[in-house]
Amino acid sequence: MSAKCRLIVFCLSAIPFAIVYLAAAKNLPPWGHYRGPYGDVISSLSVYERHTTDVVNAIDYDYRGFDTLGEEYILFASVLGVMLLLRDPNPKSGTADEGQGLSKTVKFGSAACFGLLLIFGFYICTHGQLTPGGGFQGGVIIATAFMLIYIAENLKSFKAITSHPLMEALEALGAGLYAVTGVSALLVGAPFLTNWLPLGTAGDVFSSGTIAVISASVGLEVAAGFILLSYTYLEDIISGGGKVS
Amino acid sequence: MIAFNLIPYAVAAWIFLCGLYGIITSKHLVHTVISLAIMQTSTYILLLAIGYRWNAVAPVFADISPGAVTVDPVVQALMLTDVVVEATVVALLLAMVVKVHEKAGTLSPDDLKVMRG
Numbered sequence: 001m002s003a004k005c006r007l008i009v010f011c012l013s014a015i016p017f018a019i020v021y022l023a024a025a026k027n028l029p030p031w032g033h034y035r036g037p038y039g040d041v042i043s044s045l046s047v048y049e050r051h052t053t054d055v056v057n058a059i060d061y062d063y064r065g066f067d068t069l070g071e072e073y074i075l076f077a078s079v080l081g082v083m084l085l086l087r088d089p090n091p092k093s094g095t096a097d098e099g100q101g102l103s104k105t106v107k108f109g110s111a112a113c114f115g116l117l118l119i120f121g122f123y124i125c126t127h128g129q130l131t132p133g134g135g136f137q138g139g140v141i142i143a144t145a146f147m148l149i150y151i152a153e154n155l156k157s158f159k160a161i162t163s164h165p166l167m168e169a170l171e172a173l174g175a176g177l178y179a180v181t182g183v184s185a186l187l188v189g190a191p192f193l194t195n196w197l198p199l200g201t202a203g204d205v206f207s208s209g210t211i212a213v214i215s216a217s218v219g220l221e222v223a224a225g226f227i228l229l230s231y232t233y234l235e236d237i238i239s240g241g242g243k244v245s
Numbered sequence: 246m247i248a249f250n251l252i253p254y255a256v257a258a259w260i261f262l263c264g265l266y267g268i269i270t271s272k273h274l275v276h277t278v279i280s281l282a283i284m285q286t287s288t289y290i291l292l293l294a295i296g297y298r299w300n301a302v303a304p305v306f307a308d309i310s311p312g313a314v315t316v317d318p319v320v321q322a323l324m325l326t327d328v329v330v331e332a333t334v335v336a337l338l339l340a341m342v343v344k345v346h347e348k349a350g351t352l353s354p355d356d357l358k359v360m361r362g
Contacts, residue, residue, distance in 0.1 A: 003270065010269045014262050025254035026247065032299035039296060039304075039317030047306050055304035055315070059322035071326050078333035082340040131307050136329050203307065222329075229336050236343060 050195060051202035052211055057128045061135075061214040065193045069178055072218060076175045079225040086236045102151065110152035117145035125219035129208040135215040139222025146227050155238055162231055167224045174221025181213050253294030261287035274342045274352045278335060285331045289324050296320035 029035045042063065043055050052058040060068050121142035128134025150158040185194035193210075200207035264284030271277040296317025302309055304318035342352065349357055 006269050010266060014265065018258055018262065021258050022251060022255065025251055025258075028254060028295060030250035031253050031294060032297050034296050034298040034301075034317050036295075036317065036319075039315070039319050043304050043315045043318055044311070047311050053305060053307040055306070055318040056321045056325065059318055060325060064322065068326065071330060074330055075333045078337045081337045085337075085340040085344050132303070132305055134325075136325060140332075225333075232340075 047202055050208055050211060051199040052129045052208040053203055054129060054131055054134070056132070057134045057215060058208070058211060061128075061211045061218070062193075062195050065182070065214065068214075068218075069182065069193070072175060072178055072221060075222065075225055076171070079171065079228055082229055083232050086232045088236070088239055107152045110148040114145050114148045114152070117141060117148065121145060121219075121223070125216055126205060126212070128215040129211050130203060130205065135218025135220075136222055139219040139224075140226055142219070142223035143226030143230065147230050150230075150234060155234055158231065158234070162227050164228075164231070167228050167231070171221055171224035171228060174217050174219070174224060177217035177220070178214055181210050181217065185210075253290055253297075257287045257291040257294065259287075260284070260290065272353055272355070274345060274354060275339070277354065278338045278342060281338070282331060282335050285327065288327055292320040292324045292327070 042059060046052050046055045046058040046063075050058045050062055052062075121138045121140075121144075123138070124133035124141055125135055125138030128138070146158070146162055149161055182193040185192060185196050188196050190196050195209040195211065197209035197213070199209045202208075206212070261284055264280045264282075264287065267280030267283065268277055271280060296319065298314065298316050301314045301316045304315040304321070306313070345357065346352055351357065
């Protein structure tokens with residue numbers, strides 16, 4: 001199909017789509033006048049029912065925890081897919097990335113930020129039940145901290161610190177811990193993913209029962225997953241995997 | 246007034262169609278993947294617009310009274326899910342693009358003879 005023909009087909013379908021969509025959007029709640037009952041019910045209940053002050057995390061890791069479990073496995077499967085696609089059957093030794101052309105200031109700054117980012121990531125991971133944050137966000141921050149090692153040093157040190165098999169094990173552990181937390185509810189006679197742990201005091205770090213545990217396990221999985229992703233991509237670029245064979 | 250109320254929904258549709266246009270006219274596979282990511286961002290605007298409420302606060306009760314009127318936390322939780330899935334799907338698609346470049350030596354969808362079955 002020629003480019004022009006494609007564009008005509010696009011316009012023929014996009015214009016009716018826009019008209020039908022806007023006609024349908026008229027029946028959506030007007031901008032800024034949310035009317036559905038669910039949000040209000042959960043907002044008013046979650047502090048009392050789950051001792052969680054961040055309602056978004058209470059929904060993600062408890063009220064609809066089963067969906068988030070599935071979503072976590074999408075992430076797990078995608079990371080697995082990237083690693084399978086980009087793995088190098090005959091890895092070359094001796095990578096030529098020693099001098100990346102970065103100035104000493106950049107390298108020093110990256111090294112200085114590493115500890116700060118790591119602590120900030122742990123803070124976001126463990127305080128998801130109190131303030132905005134949680135496992136997904138914190139995990140990505142922790143993974144970013146490890147990428148700074150690559151900037152500050154080189155791929156070899158990045159590889160040494162994020163030791164490949166250990167990261168794979170941590171990722172599997174994070175993904176597994178979520179499911180195990182869900183199954184553990186069955187052992188006390190409650191349905192899957194019931195929040196059966198003691199809820200503690202709302203506003204305390206050790207509160208909200210399984211929400212905190214699941215948030216931490218998601219953080220572990222996301223951090224390890226994104227470190228593996230960045231590691232796989234960096235190795236592929238540096239070993240020249242992207243070249244035409 | 247009706248037009249004003251439709252603004253966020255129209256923005257969502259506009260971004261969606263921009264992404265779709267990008268995919269359809271794409272000359273480079275990386276551009277196709279980014280266009281798909283742009284298409285997906287339209288869902289964030291749609292979801293957040295549905296749950297938004299004037300003069301309401303974020304659904305975080307750490308420092309506000311338990312009875313405060315908040316925006317809808319359900320759509321925010323859905324959006325969080327969406328962001329994570331988008332990031333990983335884009336990573337997976339880009340890995341496929343790297344493989345396509347390795348096998349075919351080109352990244353233009355029009356030149357991908359190996360894709361024609």
